[in-house]
Amino acid sequence: MTSPENKTYAQGYHPSVTRSHASRTVSTDAAFLLPYLRPNQHILDIGCGPGTITTGFSAYVPGGSVTGIDVSAEVLDQARALALDKEVYNVKFDTGDILSGLAYKNGEFDVVFCSQTLCHLSDPVRGLREMKRVCAPGGIVACREGDMLFRWYPLTHGLQLFNDYMAKAMFACADRQYASIGPVYRNGSMMHAWARKAGFDPDKIMKGASTTVYASEEERKWWGMLHAERVEMSDVGRKFREAGASDSELVQMVEALREWGNDVDGWYALMQCEIICRV
Template sequence: MSATTNYPHGHGASILRAHGSRTIEDSAAYLASSLRPDMHILDVGCGPGTITADFASRVPQGRVVGVDQASGVLDKARAHAAERGVSNVEFAQADIYNLAYPDASFDVVHAHQVLQYLEDPMRALRELKRVAKPGGIVAVREADYSGFAWYPTIEGLDEWRDLYHKVGRGNGGEPDAGRRVLSWALAAGFPRESITATTSTWCYSTDDTRSWWSGIWQERLLQSEFRTTAISKGHATQEKVEELAKAWKEWSSAEDGWFVLLHGEILCRV
């Protein structure tokens, strides 16, 4: 099973816009203080490579490899790294369950919002552990959809979350992965004393960030593979996804609108 088999979003414009905004500061701050200039890092599920390039800038005497199952998005990652002038980075297509690297190859193995789409996250974690060096780190951060909160209360957003759970779990994934990453790491064989579990959030509350986040979800509901999957699997109708997109637009227009995304994080020492 490959990582993209269960990926419900595809790699359309709204997806790349969201993923392309991510940085170490907002998506891997829990790991940042552990980085050293000479580290070798594997970024699994790197997408358009913005976090990967950030890693490369933090390890100028080291090397970073970004891998993703979707070959097309890797061209975006290479272009981004070239635009930033980052040379100590490379990108390759890979399957998270069968990484083409020897045991103990990397000081840090990182995955951001990847395990939630997998049928067997424990197997994936065992593979991430395999390619990490003794004394190295496996770092994982996952969203937790049931932990999302927003204001004002809009009925359509509750329905949107219910739909997301149906689509994600129907594809074999787990949208509430954030609360499970510690449990998954234990099941994968990491000793409890080797794991540091933390949380962090994204918050959208300004006019600009509300418009951006709402626009991403309106587009996903109306144009992305998420919409196609939701309708084809019988989780929603065209009329329903249009209704939910209007709910997102209504939320974004509220001056007191606020949306917070909970993430669970683990740093596992190997």
């Protein structure tokens, strides 16, 4: 059950939302963790979504196990179907809400991972505390979160509107103390500070970053159209409306995203913050 404090995951599960999650793999989104994995480890993936990263971990722990958890039973059906399709048998998926406390014992896992989940929690510090609890002494808690905002070239008016409403919508779901540095909305780049507040020893938090870049014709068309569809048809558009977007602004955003997708000079980047915390 979702805790009352945890406002619903704002982006929902429209195919335009889960399609981008399902494009993520261990090599694109968990490369920073791979050197630490050992064959017999037990891994927990929090907010695993459609499970492409989760399922990818299984080859790294053939003598261990991988468990994915998510608040959404709906998205876990996709994850289970993927594991079945790939014939991966040391992975399982459970419904669970990190903010309500997980049904696992203290220290049950060697590695506790999450990708793009903390930034969607109203209280990421509480989430990290729970990740620490279920991680064994000597184990690893590893997290990767984008640092808003998206960088677009060219930054047209419609894309600036998109960035502004994305920040407002995410800010509305977060506890303010965990979502701002001065007047600027931020998330991933605060993660190491959330981890320290959650009780991790700052000397045992490794802080790194990598980037996601979309610039080829294929990437631009995919990313631009996907976001246009999110604004038009998914909970993202609804959240933008709740944050004050007018009909005409929504149309401007959709048109700008489509134009960007077709612009030969179009370029997009997001800084991905990564932490490895030793328990």
